[in-house]
Amino acid sequence: AQSVTQLDSQVPVFEEAPVELRCNYSSSVSVYLFWYVQYPNQGLQLLLKYLSGSTLVESINGFEAEFNKSQTSFHLRKPSVHISDTAEYFCAVSLQAAGNKLTFGGGTRVLVKP
């Protein structure tokens, strides 16, 4: 079975500073990879996804993630964060052969300070 590890449970960061959220997964077969974001008192929203093709994927609000197959990682980065990026971020994987049944990591809570 696959598993997902988010190495940091909380990441405090100052506004306009860069941030990196780490995600590693284990799976013996090919996977799809996702980052979801949960703002306070809301459900999860898809931030970005890797299905195939270019290993660098970007979101519309400045986040990017890079799929590294050899290191089984899918780290999320943003070069300059805003206060509005304060949220919890979840990395998730699904097996390519199993549709969209997701396995989530434990989440990383990002707190952006002014």
Place this chain on the structure above:
Amino acid sequence: DVKVTQSSRYLVKRTGEKVFLECVQDMDHENMFWYRQDPGLGLRLIYFSYDVKMKEKGDIPEGYSVSREKKERFSLILESASTNQTSMYLCASYSNPLQPQHFGDGTRLSIL
């Protein structure tokens, strides 16, 4: 835009009660999911359904059951609520495997 609606944002029930959590989606999605979210554990899949009257167990089905009588509605049932079922419950749906799951805003359930 896809909308997934969970009937209650906050719910307080007592130990031993039978509890129903309702979820409705408006996009004719075949696939629906119930997760529970706990700090440090992320989201864990309780049950999912690929079609009406069809259900499959997820990773933590014990103490729960589900019902899907209509395509748009997926209900989670706690047969006899216990305090360890105090959690945030999230419903999600999607149409095909290459599209993301769409989530409701969650129901924060407290069992006293």
